[in-house]
Structures are given as structure tokens and as C-alpha cells.
Amino acid sequence: MRLKKNIAISETGFIFNPSTGDSFTLNPIGIEILSFIENEKKYEEISDAILEKYDVDTITFEKNYYDFIQMLKNNHLLENE
Amino acid sequence: MEKLRYESPIINKVNAGMPDKFGMNVNTKPISYIDGVSVKDLLKDYGSPLFVLSEKTITETYNNSKRAFTSRYPKIQFAWSYKTNYLNAVCSLFHQLGSWAEVVSGFEYEKAIKNGIEGKHIIFNGPDKSKEDLIKASKNGSLIHIDHFDELYMLIEIADSIDETPKVAIRVNMDTGIFPQWDRFGFNYENGEAWNAINRIMISKKLNLVGLHCHIGTYMMSPSPYSVATKKLIDLALEIDHKYKHKIKYLDLGGGFASKNTLKGAYLPGTDTCPTFDDYADAITNVIINSQISPENLPTLILETGRALIDDAGYILGTVLANKRLASGRRATIIDIGVNMLFTSFWYEHEIFPAQQCSTQTEDTTIYGPLCMNIDVIRQAIQFPILQKGDNVVIKRIGAYNMTQWMQFITLRPKIILIDTESKAHIIRKNETNSVFENLEITPKYLKK
Amino acid sequence: MVKPKYTIAVTGLNNTDNPGPGVPVIRGLRESDTFDVRIIGLAYENLEPGIYMPNTADKIYQIPYPSAGGEAFIKKIEYIHSCEKLDCIIPNFDAELYTFMKNEKKLAQMGIKTFLPSIKQFEERHKANLPSFGKKYNINVPKSIAVTNISDLSNINDKFDFPVLVKGKFYDAYIVYNLEQLQYNFNKIASKWGVPVIIQEYIQGTEVNVVALGDGKGNTIGAVPMRKQYITDKGKAWGGITLDDEKMLEITRNLIKKTRWRGGMELEMIKTEDNKYFMIEINPRIPAWVYLANGAGQNLPEALVNLAMGINVEPYKTYKTGIMFIRYSYDLIGNISQFEKLNINGEL
């Protein structure tokens, strides 16, 4: 799973997709996860890092994570694989 | 190292647009306590969903409305509109506070008597009063508000046969400048029907015309129609005095004051736009005081306020069952509160709050109830923080009509709790069980296995 | 004499084909002879052109919609006030006026001046209340009713002949020729602006308008009549010309005198073939074409601020007739970074 190449993410959590002209905002944890994805981390690595840092259980995070990924797909921010 | 508070990751599309109705995050503060009692504890102890009523809020609201009227007019009497919420605990509380009872059926009439209210303090409204109801009410000296000519003639007959003089008023409907006009109840003012009914009553000599009644509508967003209504009732009272030298003892202006809920389709929230009790009181009492009625004959002003006295005191607590994405990618949250118990969600945009700390970020969400029906929508579109399965929610201002108009559909109705002024919780209605319904049903033998 | 410098917040920066009055108000304020200004633009949406226009606002803040409630609104204003020390706010949307009027005292306590009509003045001139308003002040108005429920439209034939106008509580108006069109537009308006929706008799004639300013004591501080020369499909003026019409001024002065109107207003009238004037709408704020009044010699935004600041303002006695305005559209060049800043921080 990869983020589309030309997508610009600013540290404020603002995303601009120049190929569609859409822009988005992220919450802080969304920024964190997106930067993991940008660095091509696998789900297991991301999950470990988040569970280590935040007060959350595996199942809740897994559900939220895949929901988030679905939203990235819906918004055409991921490369089709 | 202590872990950081988690919130789920959110991505929101920025909609470029022009000023319009929706948008802009509203920071939803959680409601974790009701009158000092923890929402989580209530749900743990009594199950989810759960209706909660606040005695403190009921008392404060009642006192506030009473103050608004008594500070402007010497003779005020509230009559609790049973249909709004006829739980015995609630009615008893209103009676303790000084309210009479306003009922619209034999069922409600019985309830009022059981709640210990004297017959002469029961106002009997509505188009459906049986002969038995009318006989009982006449003998008890209740105030019978006549709705149509068929009832008027029946009552004259009854009066004759039981040798009583029932105390009556007529319900009057009228043009108060609001649209649509509620003209299906009572006798019309403008076309002379009301005056006609009055003449029948006065000439029959069988009934004692003690009052005049109207109920011009519900959730009245402006106080001025009440001024018009008061004026028209007074005109009738003056004409009666003029023609029959008979003084009307009370004017009953009905209910209809708006609660602070927001109507569907309203642009501004109800908390900003709804008139206060003072506004309504001003509109009504000024007209009476400035009328031709002499000070020693001022009629008692009766108010059958329902919604505005109880809505704020009611809460329904519930639990998130699931989150899902609709085909469009839109977020949907399913809770265990459905339209079967929150009837008012058909016309209100109910305010809904998380019961625990949650993310400050919100997402445009649809909130569904648990029923397998497409109409089971609690909020079509609300900027809502992301809750997880098992998280709790609180819906505010639901005290009016829900606990009477609810439906037993698919599932059983939950408990109702009253929190007293010392923050103690009392069950005032038990949850239904399967046996409650099984007891009512009879399966013919040949269908039994 | 040194001119004072005021910090003035202005809303309605949506200078689109359905424009808000914010930008023309700001132009008036910037041309004031009596004071200098720092302009704080208050925006609801992120693409209101006034946000990005040069020489318009010195600073932009996003504010919550009126539909979010008075509390959220006051909180945001408090925050902006703590950064900017506002002297005065000029709200320019009908839909937000109620919230401003309700909070007038709170704003005053914070030291922010406004110059608004009272809630009573605001309410009684509402489209839905126009018939009783006309009766009370002895003004010709078209027949109209306020409808809250679509099912109440079915017997509309008893009350009106088609065509009729369907109007939103705050904005939008359509002329319809049959029941189907009426129901369709009812829904369209109700879903956007809520109920009631107003059904109004259609009166044939020329649409003429007045922009005016009342001092709250019954005096007319300024008034300029105009005829729309070109009307867009949204019913907005795309060009207009000032008129020499004493009758319109008389109606205006009379109305302001009787209502003791406080603040800016726009009167929309229909002048019929036989020279009768029917009031069709009274907008409780400065209209988007107010800059035409500037052009004709009356700087009404300036006068409004001076009134708000408690300064005695001499009424304007004259204006030039035959002055025209022609709206035009113009493409500004912006950058996504401005857009980002506004969306992330809520200010620019």
C-alpha cells in the first residue's frame, strides 16, 4: 500500500492532492499514521508503534486503522495496487 | 511511561464553499453526569438504553414559569397536561408543585384520580369522552371542556338524567395569525360557532359555563398569537357578561409554549430563538389586564403547559452498537436508541452528546437507531466526535411526549429513572419483559403445537 | 484634527454572483473622511472572495455559523476581540442578524459597538409578517402567507391566483405558475433556509429599491433610491441607476420615522403602471449595492459607524441622480497555501 506520489502533506495536517485539486485535514494521530504509510511501514509496525504510545487496545486500533485506510482509498489518496 | 490518550485517526475533506447552512465544527462537550449522578454508573446499574428524568430540572422549570406568570397576574393555575408525560411519579410531582390535571381520555382521567387529584381540579379536554366518562366527570365536579355540538347535546341530556349541573367550558378555535390554523378542535370564533355554542349552553340552563378554553397549537415560536387568542376569549367573556350577566371564572389558554429543542428545518437553534416564559406571560397577561374586565372580576388564568415544563428534564442514555461506512464513505454510528422510543426525533434535531471524554475532531455522521427499518434515523447529519463500540451517548431534552407516544416495536421498552433533588436515583417505571406481552396474547388452541 | 483609527469587523465577504454587502461596506469605510480603519473580515466559508481580495480585509477570521448557536458565536468573537480589540462590528447577513441582536448587550459589555435594529423591529418586518406590518404602518403590501408544511399548499388556489412568488425566510425567491412548481420550490427553499416559506401575490411592475440608514430616533440619515437595470437569474442587481423619485424617499422617511428604525436597511418595492408602490421586502441591513450610494454622494457605511460610536451625524440631504453601478467579475490569483492557512488555523 502506497500513498500517491505527488501528494503533499504539511506538518499542520493539511493534504493537497494536485491531481484532483482536493484538499483534506487530518487530526494529529492521522498525520502520524500517514507518515508511517509514506515511509512504507507495514500494518504490524504501525500498530506496534501506536499501541506503545497510546492508550488503546489492538482490536479498536485495528478497526479504526482499516476504516482510515478505507477513507484514504475513497478519497483517491492511495496508489491502486 | 504513561500512555497518551487515544483518538481514532480522521481524515476530513475540505469542502470549498460559500456560506450555507451547515459546516464548521461545533465542539461537543461530553455529558458525564446528570444532577451529580454518573451516566456510566446509571447505565451499569439499570441497563442501556435508559430514560432519566431530573426532579431538580422539573421543579426549577415549573417555578420559573410560575414566577413569570404570578409576578404579572394575580390568579394563575397550572394544569399538568397528562399526555405530555403521564408517568405517575411525574404527575404526582407536578401535583405536589400545585398543578391541577389536564386529561383527554377516560384512561388519563382514571390516572389523575389515582394520583390523588380532586375531581374538581381535573380539566377534561378532547373530542373523545364517552357517556360514562361524562357522567363520572359531572358527578366529580370536574371541568368539562366541550369540543363539539354532539358532546354539548349529550351533556345536556346527561345533566337532565343525573340531576347535576356539570361545570363546563367550551374549546374555541380561532385565527391567531398562524398558519395552519388548528380548526379541528372546538368551536370556531370567527364564523360565530363559538358564540352559538355559548348561547345553547346559557339558554339550556342545564350546564354551568365556568370557563373559556383554547389551545392554539404546539411549539409556538412567537408569543404574539397568544395575545390575539386572549383578546378573542375576553371578547366572548364580555359578551356573555353583557347578554346574560354571567361572569366567566377562568380563561384557559391551553399549552403550546416551545421548549428549547430545535425543530427540523429550523435555521437557528431553539436555544437561541424560543421565547421565554416571561415573553409568553407578557403577551397573555397584558391583554387581560388592559381589557374591559373590571379588576374585581378578573378570571383565573389556567395554563396547560406540557412540553415546555418537562422537555428539558428528560434524557435518554444509550450505547454505541457499531460504526460503519455508507456506500458514499459517509460515517454512520448505530446506537441502541431507536425512533420507537424517541418519537420526537421525527420533528426535532435532538442534541446528542458523548458521555465520556472523546476526540475534539469531528466527522459528519449519520446516527441510526437499532431497528431494522429505514426510517430509524436519530440524526441525519451531525458533526460528531468518533465514538467506539460500547461508548455511551446522552440525548438531551426528550422529556415531553416520548414516554407516552413510544412504541413497543421489535424490542422491549427500557426502565425510567427519576433522580431526586438529593441525587438519588429511583426506578419510576420498570423495563418491560416478554411475559408482559405474552400475558396479553391468546393463541387459539388449534394453532398451538 | 487627527482622525481616529477604528478596528471594525465586517461579515458578508461573499462577493459572488449572489453577493454579500461586506466588500462594498469595506470600500465605504476605507474612503471615510472622518476616521481611519483596520478591517477584520469575518468569514463563514473558505472561498468567500473578500478573504483573498487586495486592500479589503487586513486580517481574516473564520466564525461559526449562526446555526451553531449563540454560545459558540460569542466564544469566537471573544477570542477575536482578545487578539484585535474590536471597536465595532457590522454584520451583513440576514441569517446572522438575530444572533447579533440577541448578543448586542454582551458585545457592548466587551466594548464592541454595533448599530442594529431591535429584535422587535427585526421581527415585525419579517417577510412572514409583512401583511400586518403593512397594516400597522399604512403601507401597500402584496398579499402573503407563511407556510410551514407542504401539505398546506394543496388548497392554495382558494387564496391566490397563479403566478405567485415563493420566498425563503432569509433568501431566495422564485416565481411559480402552478401547484407543482410551487411544491417543488417550497421543498427546495425549506431544505435550505427552513420554514416558514412565504407565498406572496405577484405584482406586475418595475422593481425599485432604496438603501437607507435610520438613527433609531426616527431620523433618516441617508437614503438613495435605485432601479435595477439588469437582474441576474438569481434576482440580484447586476447594474443599477440612482433615481430622482421623491415618492420613494417619502415612503422611506415615513417608515423610518414611524418604526424609529435603527441601522441600515433596504426597501424593495414594486412600482406599478399606475404609479402605485408596493413594499415587497424590508431587509434589515445594508444591501450589496450600497457602494452606489457612495458613488452618489452618501457614504452610509461611514455614517453607520459614526452612529455606532455615538457621534452625532448630520443627515445627508442630497445625492446625485443618474449614477450607475455595473458589477463585474474578475479572477483573483491565489495559492493553495493561503487556503491551507485559513483551513488549519481559522485565520489569515
Ligand SMILES: Cc1ncc(COP(=O)(O)O)c(C=O)c1O
Ligand atoms: C388541549 C391541550 N392542552 C395542552 C396541551 C399541551 O401542549 P404543549 O405540550 O404544547 O404545551 C395539548 C397538547 O396537544 C392539548 O391538546
